[in-house]
Amino acid sequence: MExxxxxxxxxxxxxxxxxxxxxxxxxxxxxYDHELQNQGNYTRATPSKKPFPVLSxxxxxxxxxxxxxxxxxxxxxxxxGFHLIPRLSSIVPESCLLIVVGLLVGGxxxxxxxxxxxxxxxxxxxxxxxxxxxxxxxxxxxxQFTENLxxxxxxxxxxTLWNAFFVGGLLYGVCQLEGHKLVNVDLLSCLLFGSIISxxxxxAVLAVFEEIHINExxxxxxxxxxxxxxxxxxxxxxxxEEYSTVGxxxxxxxxxxxxxxxxxxxxxxxxxxxxxxxxxFTSRFTSHTRVIEPLFVFVYSYMAYLSAEVFHLSxxxxxxxxxxxxxxxxxxxxxxxxxxxxxxxxxxxxxxxDTLIFIFLGVSTVAGPHEWNWTxxxxxxxxxxxxxxxxxxxxTFVINKFRIVKLTPKDQFIIAYGGLRGAIAFSxxxxxxxxHFPKRNMFLTAIxxxxxxxxxxxxxxxxxxxxxxxxxxxxxxxxxxxxEIHTQFLDHLLTGIEDICxxxxxxxxxxxxxxxNKKYVKKCLIAGERSREPQLIxxxxxxxxxQAIELVESGGGAKLPxxxxxxxxxxxxxxxxxPQDRALPQLSKAREQxxxxxxxxxxxxxxxxxxxYNRHTLIADPYExxxxxxxIKRKKMMELEKKISQMNNYLTVPAPPPDSxxxxxxxxxxxxQAWGLKSVTESIPTIxxxxxxxxxxxxxxxxxxxxxxxxxxxxxxxxxxxxEEGGLTMKIPSPPKQRKDKTADEDxxxxxxxxxxxxxSDPGPAAEEEDEDEPFLP
Amino acid sequence: MGSTNSTxxxxxxxxxxxxETGFSPAHIIRLHDRFKALDKEGRGYLCPQxxxxxxxxxxxxxxxxxIGAFFSPGxxxxxxxxxxxxxxxxRPVDKDRPKEPNxxxxxxxxxxxxxxxxxxxxxxxxxxxxxxxxLKVLRAMLGMQVTEEQLESIADRTIQEAxxxxxxxISFEEFRKSLEKVNIDHKMSIRFLR
Numbered sequence: 028m029e030x031x032x033x034x035x036x037x038x039x040x041x042x043x044x045x046x047x048x049x050x051x052x053x054x055x056x057x058x059y060d061h062e063l064q065n066q067g068n069y070t071r072a073t074p075s076k077k078p079f080p081v082l083s084x085x086x087x088x089x090x091x092x093x094x095x096x097x098x099x100x101x102x103x104x105x106x107x108g109f110h111l112i113p114r115l116s117s118i119v120p121e122s123c124l125l126i127v128v129g130l131l132v133g134g135x136x137x138x139x140x141x142x143x144x145x146x147x148x149x150x151x152x153x154x155x156x157x158x159x160x161x162x163x164x165x166x167x168x169x170x171q172f173t174e175n176l177x178x179x180x181x182x183x184x185x186x187t188l189w190n191a192f193f194v195g196g197l198l199y200g201v202c203q204l205e206g207h208k209l210v211n212v213d214l215l216s217c218l219l220f221g222s223i224i225s226x227x228x229x230x231a232v233l234a235v236f237e238e239i240h241i242n243e244x245x246x247x248x249x250x251x252x253x254x255x256x257x258x259x260x261x262x263x264x265x266x267x268e269e270y271s272t273v274g275x276x277x278x279x280x281x282x283x284x285x286x287x288x289x290x291x292x293x294x295x296x297x298x299x300x301x302x303x304x305x306x307x308f309t310s311r312f313t314s315h316t317r318v319i320e321p322l323f324v325f326v327y328s329y330m331a332y333l334s335a336e337v338f339h340l341s342x343x344x345x346x347x348x349x350x351x352x353x354x355x356x357x358x359x360x361x362x363x364x365x366x367x368x369x370x371x372x373x374x375x376x377x378x379x380x381d382t383l384i385f386i387f388l389g390v391s392t393v394a395g396p397h398e399w400n401w402t403x404x405x406x407x408x409x410x411x412x413x414x415x416x417x418x419x420x421x422x423t424f425v426i427n428k429f430r431i432v433k434l435t436p437k438d439q440f441i442i443a444y445g446g447l448r449g450a451i452a453f454s455x456x457x458x459x460x461x462x463h464f465p466k467r468n469m470f471l472t473a474i475x476x477x478x479x480x481x482x483x484x485x486x487x488x489x490x491x492x493x494x495x496x497x498x499x500x501x502x503x504x505x506x507x508x509x510x511e512i513h514t515q516f517l518d519h520l521l522t523g524i525e526d527i528c529x530x531x532x533x534x535x536x537x538x539x540x541x542x543x544n545k546k547y548v549k550k551c552l553i554a555g556e557r558s559r560e561p562q563l564i565x566x567x568x569x570x571x572x573x574q575a576i577e578l579v580e581s582g583g584g585a586k587l588p589x590x591x592x593x594x595x596x597x598x599x600x601x602x603x604x605x606p607q608d609r610a611l612p613q614l615s616k617a618r619e620q621x622x623x624x625x626x627x628x629x630x631x632x633x634x635x636x637x638x639x640y641n642r643h644t645l646i647a648d649p650y651e652x653x654x655x656x657x658x659i660k661r662k663k664m665m666e667l668e669k670k671i672s673q674m675n676n677y678l679t680v681p682a683p684p685p686d687s688x689x690x691x692x693x694x695x696x697x698x699x700q701a702w703g704l705k706s707v708t709e710s711i712p713t714i715x716x717x718x719x720x721x722x723x724x725x726x727x728x729x730x731x732x733x734x735x736x737x738x739x740x741x742x743x744x745x746x747x748x749x750x751e752e753g754g755l756t757m758k759i760p761s762p763p764k765q766r767k768d769k770t771a772d773e774d775x776x777x778x779x780x781x782x783x784x785x786x787x788s789d790p791g792p793a794a795e796e797e798d799e800d801e802p803f804l805p
Numbered sequence: 806m807g808s809t810n811s812t813x814x815x816x817x818x819x820x821x822x823x824x825e826t827g828f829s830p831a832h833i834i835r836l837h838d839r840f841k842a843l844d845k846e847g848r849g850y851l852c853p854q855x856x857x858x859x860x861x862x863x864x865x866x867x868x869x870x871x872i873g874a875f876f877s878p879g880x881x882x883x884x885x886x887x888x889x890x891x892x893x894x895x896r897p898v899d900k901d902r903p904k905e906p907n908x909x910x911x912x913x914x915x916x917x918x919x920x921x922x923x924x925x926x927x928x929x930x931x932x933x934x935x936x937x938x939x940l941k942v943l944r945a946m947l948g949m950q951v952t953e954e955q956l957e958s959i960a961d962r963t964i965q966e967a968x969x970x971x972x973x974x975i976s977f978e979e980f981r982k983s984l985e986k987v988n989i990d991h992k993m994s995i996r997f998l999r
Contacts, residue, residue: 432988527892564955
């Protein structure tokens, strides 16, 4: 049903778009209002008086944005469509489907005898590529990347060079042998072609690998390679392009090429890092203008890319460096909502870009000038495959001598098989001019064939192959706090051992970098108190927040207060338990009102009493004092018993169960006074809490309401303070102090007062609960 | 090769050492040179002050624990053999070693690496990491930047997650289990010692 509606809409769109392009047909209704305002400018009026044109049509005016929007819409609808078709997305990767759609649309346009647009290289490099790379760079897993950096660099640099020369050289040989048509393809052109086609494409790799969920090591190896080989490609491309007109290359040029490579790659990284630091520094001051925080991230990164492109440095590496450098600092500074915004915007843009690229690839195939030459094309495909396999095997042999965790043949196969080519190669060839490269159309055809081959054949078969070879898949795990603590511990241990051995190894330098980071960099770039927050604490907070949010979501209707960080730790005994069916039943509206009235009246009296407290009097009224204590302790007890009831799924709350040690260790259990003051509560006309007797669901609800009201404002208070200060600071007064102070200190007193005030003003469970679609993910 | 041979001969029981730890002669010599460099007074053994002289180690939050691990309980000195044996824990695992049925597990096996790390936590050697021991480690690593309550809640949380038999302490098996996803072979190996 959905599918049919979808196809209908699609048909309509295509129907509208083609006449739309030819202008002066049909009347798309949404341009009417717009047109009414622009009467004066258009030359429909003839000298003789015409009746006032109520409606008119002018398409030229909005043509370009209209077309762009239409394409984007088409791309997105396609993406939607694939997932509606039940089994298709599991067999065929999305990229293939999109290319097919592109082919169809291109074909359609040709039939309508329109000129299908070709993927303009400018548009590709300036608008379509950056979002994808930024998305990849910002979320790059730094730890795995740096651990495998040596391997990745080897594959990226040496591997690409090998591929380029192997393919280029052999193709030249083939051209010479072939005779007649291909003889005038000189060596440099072949090498240029080889260098363009040998680069593994990040867009294609991402598109395919994203769906197969392969283990992180392989993913980062292939993906890292596709990112870092950009520098090599840029250098080789410019080198061969420059000198292909002249026809020869000297040793000097080669040497300059090497120097150029270093400049291009390091320069790109430096430019990216500078912009990254600027972005991090800017984000330090955004605490008052939270709304534009994501903008800084995007604009600085884009500027990094453009600046690198100005100097012919590697824009991709600049973008990656910018994203990776700014991320830890920006994330410490920006609000939670900005973080979500950045994440979703990046994902959205990269997704749209990705889709558009593949569709245009399809359309360009139909449009582009082609010159088919069987030998050349077939030779290209074969040589590419062979070069890739040989390169990977050879390099792994060398690399394994230096790796601690060696690459198995299975890994090597996946790496070789995952070397997909994509739109970057296509655009680079498209940029070649036909005067210098008479055979450019042939190159274009060959590249398109290789791209199709890799994306279709390799893309479609990689998933069953991964299953067949039983390659380790990505583990969908959340890092536990144990792992975090122990890995840090082991880091320190290994650094120490390295120091004992007198060996300045990997850990030593990492430790030095961390120390430098903590001492100087963090102070500059992170606002406020969070600059001193150790990584473990940040991790712990994130985890607690995540679980708090999950708890709220799984709790269903009854919104549970979960924002007390220190007590949340007690809730996680069974973190994965499904939402319990005996979750607190909903109160009817009337009952709720009644309870609120009761609370209000009683708490009013409390407030009156509290007001008479004067912190200057040393001899405080013991009755009032006791009341404060009772209030606080009762709240704590209620929270506690609520949590226990959640966990143990029964409503009676006997003495804290001896078998759960954390509860036993909880503040209340060891506090004799909590139980002792129970008798005093009898005389106060408020809701009685008798802990020892089994309670009816309703009274528990009341208790929970009270407790909920009591603790929730605190939660929102905490959240508010988080927003302001940009960090979670634990403000909960520690219970030992509470217990021991008989003269309730100011802090304790103000808090219940504030809490009560908020109780009264709070119309119900806070409406401004953050509506997250998914838990906070770093 | 002449000088290396003579150096090797000077070290007593070097054959046994190489057998037990799996170090090559070149490594033994390198470690011997390091041992001599640390042992400034040339006594042939190391004491805690010698280790303390390594200044990077002094900055390490768990530096004193690491030093303590070299000295078996009661002993005040470390001789070359013990030195090498302890460092052997950090050799990368050699996968292509033939598995003889009766041989002992090599020192650098995953399990032994974990045991070494466990011992650094478990100072009182009762086979469990108690809450206090965990707190001590956390305090050492996080230092002054964190309040006591935060440390306690982290410690509680850690024990909750790892403690399967509810004895409020982490035994070696639980420790091992909580690290099953971490690649210990990689994490606890120093390439230098291959």
